[in-house]
Amino acid sequence: MNKLALSAAVAALALSPVLSQAAHADDTTAPTSTSNNWQDNFFVAGQLGQTQYRTDSLSHDNGVFQNVRFGWRWNGLVGPEIGYVYLGRPKDAANDAQLSVKPRAATVGVNAKYNFYQNWFVTGHAGYMRSQTYLTAISGDTSSRAKTTNNGLYAGLGVGYDVTNNFSVGVNYDNYRVQVGNNTSVAHDRTNVAAYSASAEYRF
Structure with missing residues (x-):
């Protein structure tokens, strides 16, 4: 839980200059913050890692790791998002037994997005x-x-770079707090899943 809390805290710190910048949106130089048309602030992003x-x-x-997100940012800075993520299929094998776990969410x-230096x-x-989460256990036959x-x-x-006003690339670290089980047919457990990825984003 500490890793997730740390990620959330750093994400909150990343949002603080964004919220300050939003109050002075007319003074921005970032290529994604120049549009006054709210429809131009939609984006779609994909991650692979x-x-x-x-x-x-x-x-x-x-x-x-695969992730697709769709969202909107007020003045190109901060806003809501929705997405779908696939977290791989880790396995554990011992003797004749094998367990695989396949979570998606x-x-x-x-x-939030904040341009701190030119296109960066x-x-x-x-x-x-x-x-x-799909769980599969195999033991012998x-x-x-x-x-x-x-x-x-x-x-x-x-962190990333705006290639054009509408297209960006970047590298990312994400942390997912995944719970598995229901304490009935499957024992309840939770774990942190770290994801390292490259990303591409297109803004409409």
Whole structure:
């Protein structure tokens, strides 16, 4: 939980200059903050990278990370976002037994973008996620499958470059607080999932 709290705190710090900048939007030089048309502040972003599970129960704790987000920023600075994230499929194998976990989640939260030097910028986002986790256990010739739905939180930071007024690239670190199980058919557990990714964003 400390890693998520740290990410959220740093994301909040990233938002503070953005909120200050928003009060003086007419004085900005960032290429994404020049439009006065609210419809021009929509964006779609995609991320691709790798996850790492902060747990001792999975020996193969990494996987493919995929994230798609759609959102809006007031004056190109701060606003809401929704998204869908895939957190890979880590596995644990011992003797003849194998366990695989495949979480994915819908997300809703707040995002911000701040140009600190010419076309260079920092981003931050945080919010709530609703995850579905598919679990598969195989032991010899016997297999069992389960699906659980849980709540969680996420937060992340990034740095990037505006290639044009409408297109940006960047690198990112995100942390997802994932819960698994329902204390009935599947034991309840939670873990932090770190995601390292490259991103591309297009602004309408």
